[in-house]
Amino acid sequence: MTVYIALDDTDMPDSPGTGRLARDLFSLLEHRYHLLGITRHQLYVHPDIPYTSHNSAAVIHVHAVPHEERDALFEEVAQFVQSRAAKGSDPGVCMTDHESVTPALILFGKEAKSTVLTQDQAITMASHTGVRLIGLDGTKGGIIGSLAAVGLAAGGSDGRYIQVGKIRTLQGQAEISAIHDAGIPAVYSLDGRSIDSGEVRFRKFPQPMRINHSPVLFVREDNESWIVERRD
Structure with missing residues (x-):
């Protein structure tokens, strides 16, 4: 069963991008888990959406994380992202397994490619689906993109691989x-x-x-x- 770990809005104009941070996290985890790859997902570019350069989120695909390890893994990922995200960024992290992704979450991801969504919508969606979602600093706006990226990754036909x-x-x-x-x-x-x-x-x-x-x-x-x- 695939577990998706998504990161968004972790960078600033003078820092490495979210994709680079995802690869660093991949390197940290690959010795303990079977990692399938990292995908990049393009989200809506609009004047009402704050973004650094391209408004894309990254998703690490992990194979078969035991249920009893998932809370600890999510906490580890959140701490890693918070410690490594650029100062002034608004990072968000989302994590869930494939079986927990609902059609509504996949639709949320698709809408994030062409619609301005809000943090309230993301929080409500996460609460109804049991998805782990956290904003770590700044405005915490990265929760929108990270949640959307999980929906897009789970849908199976979006984005491109930056590591596989x-x-x-x-x-x-x-x-x-x-x-x-x-x-x-x-x-x-x-x-x-x-x-x-x-x-x-x-x-x-x-x-x-x-x-x-x-x-x-x-x-x-x-x-x-x-x-x-x-x-x-």
């Missing part, structure tokens, strides 16, 4: 076979073809989309090779 397998060891370009070996099982062209051979070029490292709970890399043709198609 060994994707971060690939730099600039790689053969399809190496991409598979790194932890991306499927590569598709935009017109629906499964791409099984050839070279793919990308910026930094490949960041596959999350489709049906699995990493899928979309590419487009460029002369005799492929280029990663980036879409949030």
